[in-house]
Amino acid sequence: MIGSMRPIIVAGNWKMHTTPADAGELARTIAARTRVDGVIRVLCPPFVCLAAVRDAVSGPDAAAPDGSGVAVGAQDVHHEAAGAFTGAISAPMLAGLATWTIVGHSERRRDACETDELIGRKLLAARAAGLRTILCVGEQLAEREAGRASDVVDRQLRGCLAAADPVAINAGDAAAFAIAYEPVWAIGTGRNARGADAAEMAAAIRQTLAALGFPNGGADVPVLYGGSVASSNIDEFMAEPSIDGALVGGASLKPDEMAAIVARAGLTAAARAGAGA
């Protein structure tokens, strides 16, 4: 598959913000202001807001001119389908609520001590339940400064994907499995990677995928950038042919920001569609 065939994805990770009382209105506003052809839009609110967001984006106002809608995603899933796991939410429980999930976010790695092996099990559980899945990877500042960023991400990918079937993981659905490169030092800090550095990491990620046996040297897998993405810096990421969109945190709670970010992603989608035609 050539690069232009990969979907362009802008996913908003609302983290621990919004309530069932206000999430629907925010989602409705963002959906209405991001109606752009060629961009898959995903909103990932807290679990308790999934139903409100689903209901808010199910109307025609949320649809883009090309008929595509806003998808709803979870921020995490448990690695088992059911069982004695107090407080946990499994992938099958999300049926009817969400069609996407994030796994391996650095805040979960940090706060819930999630290991690559556990994240790999979450990924498999999510895909088994039919959820499109965004796997997050990224290095710490000290690791980047030591010149080890790509080694760290390589190790994370190998750990997370050890049990995954590289052929089946996105067979028949180009958006089923995406990777978000999120340098930890750029998350929530207002400090973003440079577009060229993110592109270099996207290339390194695909090298690892190729080594793991992914078809086409990993070229089928969308790679998103995440880490202080905003309207002021989205350009430099979307200008990179190896980057296929963004995982947006803080700015995804701001309709103006999301409107500008998705609009910019739409330009890339149109350019790639033109190049591929």
Ligand code: PGA
């Ligand atoms: P940020 O978060 O955009 O607020 O840096 C990104 C993320 O954590 O996915």
